[in-house]
Amino acid sequence: MNFSFLxxxxxxxxxxxxxVIMVFVEMSLFNNALKGKxxxxxxxxxxxxxxxxxxxxxDTAMLNAFTNDKTTISLVQTRLKSQIDSLFLKNxxxxxxxxxxxxxxxxxxxxxxxxxxxxxxxxxxxxxxSDPVNNPGLIxxxxxxxxxxPAGAEVYYIKIFFPAKSSYLFKELLPLMIVSALTLITxxxxxxTLVLIIRKQSRLAEIKNDFINNMxxxxxxxxxxxxxxxxxxxxxxxxxxxxxxxxxxxxxxxETGRLTKLVDKVLQTSALEKxxxxxxxxxxxxxxxxxxxxxxxxxxxxxxxxxxxxxLDATSHFIHADETHMESxxxxxxxxxxxxxxxxxxxxxxxxxxNNRIIIxxxxxxxxLDMETKGLIFERFFRAHTGDLHDVxxxxxxxxxxxxVIEAHDGSVTVNSVVGEGSEFIxxxxxxxxxxxxxxxxxxx
Numbered sequence: 001m002n003f004s005f006l007x008x009x010x011x012x013x014x015x016x017x018x019x020v021i022m023v024f025v026e027m028s029l030f031n032n033a034l035k036g037k038x039x040x041x042x043x044x045x046x047x048x049x050x051x052x053x054x055x056x057x058x059d060t061a062m063l064n065a066f067t068n069d070k071t072t073i074s075l076v077q078t079r080l081k082s083q084i085d086s087l088f089l090k091n092x093x094x095x096x097x098x099x100x101x102x103x104x105x106x107x108x109x110x111x112x113x114x115x116x117x118x119x120x121x122x123x124x125x126x127x128x129x130s131d132p133v134n135n136p137g138l139i140x141x142x143x144x145x146x147x148x149x150p151a152g153a154e155v156y157y158i159k160i161f162f163p164a165k166s167s168y169l170f171k172e173l174l175p176l177m178i179v180s181a182l183t184l185i186t187x188x189x190x191x192x193t194l195v196l197i198i199r200k201q202s203r204l205a206e207i208k209n210d211f212i213n214n215m216x217x218x219x220x221x222x223x224x225x226x227x228x229x230x231x232x233x234x235x236x237x238x239x240x241x242x243x244x245x246x247x248x249x250x251x252x253x254x255e256t257g258r259l260t261k262l263v264d265k266v267l268q269t270s271a272l273e274k275x276x277x278x279x280x281x282x283x284x285x286x287x288x289x290x291x292x293x294x295x296x297x298x299x300x301x302x303x304x305x306x307x308x309x310x311x312l313d314a315t316s317h318f319i320h321a322d323e324t325h326m327e328s329x330x331x332x333x334x335x336x337x338x339x340x341x342x343x344x345x346x347x348x349x350x351x352x353x354x355n356n357r358i359i360i361x362x363x364x365x366x367x368x369l370d371m372e373t374k375g376l377i378f379e380r381f382f383r384a385h386t387g388d389l390h391d392v393x394x395x396x397x398x399x400x401x402x403x404x405v406i407e408a409h410d411g412s413v414t415v416n417s418v419v420g421e422g423s424e425f426i427x428x429x430x431x432x433x434x435x436x437x438x439x440x441x442x443x444x445x
Contacts, residue, residue: 015191015195016191019191022183022187023187026180026183026184029180030173030176030177030180033173033176034170034173037169037172038165038169041165041169044093045093045160045162046143048087048091049144052083052084052145056145062079063148063149066148066149066156069101069128072101072148072149072156073127073128076099076101077130080158081099084160094162094164094168096163096164097161097162098129098130098131098134098137098138098160098163099129099130099159100130100135100138100158100159100161101128101156101157101158102125102126102127102156102157102158103125103127103154103155103156103157104125104154104155104156104157126139126159134161137161137163138159138161141159143159143160143161144157144158144159144160145157145158145160213267216263216266216267219259219263220260223256223260223263224260226252226256227253227256227257227260230256231253234246234249234250234253280324281320281321282321282322282323284319284321284322284323285317286314286319286321286326286358286360286429287314287317287351289323289327289330290330290349290360291310293327293330293331293334294308294334296331297331297334297338301338301345304344305344306341306344306345306346307344307345307346307347308347309346309347310349311348311350312349312351313351313352314351314352314358314359315353316353316358316431317351317358317431318432319358319429319431319432320409320430320432321409321429322405322409325408328401328405329401329402329405329406329427330349330360330362332399332401332402333362333402333425334349336398336399336425337362337364337366337423340423341364341365341366341367342366345364345365345366346364346365347362347363347364348361348362348363348364349362349363350363353431354428356430356431357430357431358428358429358430358431359426359427359428360426360427360428360429361424361425361426361427362424362425363422363423363424364422365421366423367422368417368418368422368423369415369417369419370419374415377399377415378400378402378403379400402425406429409429410429410430411427411430412428413425413427414426414428
């Protein structure tokens with residue numbers, strides 16, 4: 001599967017990290033369970049052997065029987081092993097163990113068979129082993145039955161070793177292993193499903209963006225043609241002499257210009273999202289851009305009887321930015337405040353400095369936003385509803401454009417809003433130098 005489409009997708013790395021962490025947790029839990037099971041097994045074995053040893057040392061007749069190597073080995077192979085087997089079975093301990101006979105003091109074996117068994121192990125005091133292959137384990141184990149033999153004689157001991165202990169423990173943990181394996185398999189399939197969903201969504205987003213970009217590019221040619229044709233038409237004498245024709249042509253030119261601006265904004269937003277647009281940055285007075293945007297909206301403000309109040313208190317108000325895009329940001333926020341106000345809009349623009357950044361707030365007393373709308377307001381082509389009717393004109397790209405431009409200038413944009421009380425859009429941008437502290441009010445306070 002090709003994962004190149006997820007190269008720059010943080011959500012993919014989050015999901016992958018979560019999957020790796022879950023695998024690590026599952027392995028850690030299983031490892032801890034295995035260690036716990038092994039400890040319980042060892043504790044149980046030592047307890048049973050210790051209990052049997054206390055019982056055994058009271059059998060003086062049995063102890064007195066361990067008089068020499070040959071007798072000791074014979075007794076261990078028959079009577080003692082059968083007693084140990086019976087004890088293990090009663091306590092649910094596996095009997096597939098190996099055992100050996102050792103002696104506290106080195107001695108010479110009594111026959112050739114014992115001598116052959118002893119060869120190579122005399123230095124470890126083992127005189128006989130039920131399975132010489134497992135002698136290293138028998139030598140290393142601490143599980144032993146000691147002090148076999150009459151007082152004053154050489155002391156024998158028995159060492160017990162479980163070569164299949166790991167297999168036994170794994171069998172005991174088999175249900176947990178199955179659950180862990182099923183959990184990991186389920187997590188793996190969930191991971192693959194999420195990857196496929198992300199891949200599908202990514203592909204759909206690319207198709208949508210390509211379609212929008214192609215459509216907007218294709219629209220520019222007929223719009224340019226209509227604009228030129230309407231301009232030439234407006235210069236014709238029959239048109240100039242007829243007021244009705246003049247109004248028709250002006251309407252065509254006005255709507256053509258508005259549609260051209262819309263197409264340009266869509267292209268600019270797409271370029272910003274793909275990070276292909278390189279803003280022409282230079283030192284810019286953000287206060288001057290705010291005033292310029294307010295002036296451009298003077299006709300709309302006067303027509304609505306709206307009020308725009310400027311409280312530009314920032315002492316550092318120069319930023320490194322693209323003037324055209326930044327002025328469009330302010331214009332879009334003001335235009336949005338006009339659209340979503342009940343009655344004459346009352347808009348306040350404030351600026352202040354914080355940690356070498358300028359904080360710009362555009363505050364309105366409009367209809368406000370609910371929690372669901374706040375989470376989607378910066379998505380491209382999303383439009384806030386105004387009840388059952390869509391009586392507010394727009395295409396849902398203004399705030400998406402605002403976020404793209406601000407983020408391209410290393411800034412951030414957030415919104416605070418209460419339904420029925422209004423909204424506050426807050427821009428945070430890095431400053432470059434210090435300026436004056438003007439305060440203005442347009443349209444009354």
